Amino acid sequence: MDEPNIRYLFEPRSIAVIGASQEPSKIGYKIVSNILSGGYQGKVYPVNTRGSEILGLRSYKKITEIEDSVDVGCIVVPASHVFDVAQECA
Secondary structure, eight states, X not given: OOOOOOHHHHSOSEEEEETOOSOTTSHHHHHHHHHHXXXXXXXXXXXXXXXXXXXXXXXXXXXXXXOSOOSEEEEOSOHHHHHHHHHHHO
């Protein structure tokens, strides 16, 4: 039986921030900003239902629109939406 490989959980090649925001006062903005300013070298995918752009990065309306593989998903949405977002991530 194959052992699960959790390497990319600790060394992700890509991170999606579901609930990213264009508003500097929101936690979704701060998370994307911290990832970028912290020197992360992988790909960052902001996900926001409005799409557009966040901190110079293309924003996706849903995680399923991202054509690349995503190693880590950071879910920053209201509690009532977490279950649906987690299912989309799976």
